[in-house]
Amino acid sequence: MAHQAHAYHMVEPSPWPLTGATAALLMTSGLATWFHFHNPFLLLMGLTLIILTMIQWWRDIIRESTFQGHHTQPVQKGLRYGMILFITSEVFFFLGFFWAFYHSSLAPTPELGGCWPPTGVNPLDPFDVPLLNTAVLLASGVTVTWTHHSIMEGNRKEAIQALTLTIILGIYFTALQAMEYYKAPFTIADGVYGTTFFVTTGFHGLHVIIGSTFLIVCLLRQIQFHFTSKHHFGFEAAAWYWHFVDVVWLFLYVSMYWWGS
Numbered sequence: 001m002a003h004q005a006h007a008y009h010m011v012e013p014s015p016w017p018l019t020g021a022t023a024a025l026l027m028t029s030g031l032a033t034w035f036h037f038h039n040p041f042l043l044l045m046g047l048t049l050i051i052l053t054m055i056q057w058w059r060d061i062i063r064e065s066t067f068q069g070h071h072t073q074p075v076q077k078g079l080r081y082g083m084i085l086f087i088t089s090e091v092f093f094f095l096g097f098f099w100a101f102y103h104s105s106l107a108p109t110p111e112l113g114g115c116w117p118p119t120g121v122n123p124l125d126p127f128d129v130p131l132l133n134t135a136v137l138l139a140s141g142v143t144v145t146w147t148h149h150s151i152m153e154g155n156r157k158e159a160i161q162a163l164t165l166t167i168i169l170g171i172y173f174t175a176l177q178a179m180e181y182y183k184a185p186f187t188i189a190d191g192v193y194g195t196t197f198f199v200t201t202g203f204h205g206l207h208v209i210i211g212s213t214f215l216i217v218c219l220l221r222q223i224q225f226h227f228t229s230k231h232h233f234g235f236e237a238a239a240w241y242w243h244f245v246d247v248v249w250l251f252l253y254v255s256m257y258w259w260g261s
Contacts, residue, residue: 009070016057023049058217065234066226076233083237087244090207094248097200098255104192105260112191116260121193122185123261129180130257133173134249137208140169141246144215144239154229156222163219166242170212177205197256204252207245214238 023046030043065071071079105116113119124130143166150159181198188198218235221227227235 007072007074009064009072009075014057014060016053016060019049019053020057023047023053062221062226062234066221071231071233076231079233079237083240087240090244094200094203094251097196097203098251100192101196101200101256101260104196112193116193118191118193121190123193124180124184124257126253126257126261129176130253133176133180134253136169136173136176137246137249140166140173141243143169144242148235148239151222151227151232151235152229156225159227160219160222163215163222167212167215167219170208170215170242173208174205174212177201177208197260200252200256204245204248207248211238211242211245214241 026042026046026049028046030040030046034040034043104112108114108116108118117123143162147159147162147166150156150162186194186197188194215238218227218238221234
C-alpha cells in the first residue's frame with residue numbers, strides 16, 4: 001500500500017454504483033411492465049441485482065472500516081454529515097406527502113362531498129391496529145437506544161439482546177401493517193384519500209423494512225465483534241434512521257389515522 005500522509009480515505013474504483021444504478025433502472029422498468037403486462041421478469045432481475053450489489057458494496061465498506069482502518073476520525077465526521085443530510089432529504093420527501101394530505105383535507109372540494117374523509121370512505125379505527133403499531137414503534141425506539149448505550153459501555157451480550165428485540169418489533173410492525181392493508185375498507189384508487197393514505201403509509205412501511213435490514217446487518221456485525229465502544233458509526237447511523245422512522249410515524253398517526261378519521 002502506498003504511504004498516505006493524510007487522514008482521509010481515497011476510495012478505490014468500484015463497480016457497485018454502476019450495478020446499483022442498473023438495478024434501479026431494471027426495478028422501475030420492471031414495476032411498469034408488471035403493472036401493465038403482468039410480467040415480473042424485469043422486476044425480479046432488478047431485485048436480484050440490487051440485493052447482490054448491497055451485499056458486495058456493504059462488504060467492501062465493512063472491510064475498509066473494520067479491517068483496513070480507513071475510517072479515521074475525519075472520515076467518520078464526513079459520514080456523520082452525510083447521514084444527517086440524507087435524513088434531512090427524507091424529511092422533505094415525507095413533507096410532500098403530508099402537504100398533499102393537508103391540502104386536500106383542510107379544504108375538501110365539492111367532488112369529495114365537501115367533507116373529510118370524503119363521502120363514501122370508511123376510515124380505519126385509529127384506536128385499533130394503528131395504536132398498537134404506535135406502541136410497537138415507540139418500544140423499538142427504546143430498545144434501539146438501549147442497544148446504543150450497551151455498545152458504548154462495552155456490554156456486548158446486552159447489545160445483541162436489545163438489538164434482536166428491536167428487529168423483532170420492526171418485523172412485527174410490518175406484519176401488522178400488511179394485515180391492516182389486507183383488511184382496509186378502501187383502496188389506493190379511492191380518490192385523494194386512498195392515494196395519500198396508502199402512498200404515505202406505504203413509503204413509511206418501506207422505510208421500516210429498510211431500517212430493519214439496516215439493523216439486521218448491524219446485529220450480524222455486532223456478533224462478529226465489529227463494533228467497539230468508540231468506533232460504531234455503522235450502528236449509530238442505523239439508530240438515527242430508526243428514530244427518524246419513529247418520528248415520521250407519530251406525525252402520520254396523529255394526522256392521517258386520528259385527525260384525518
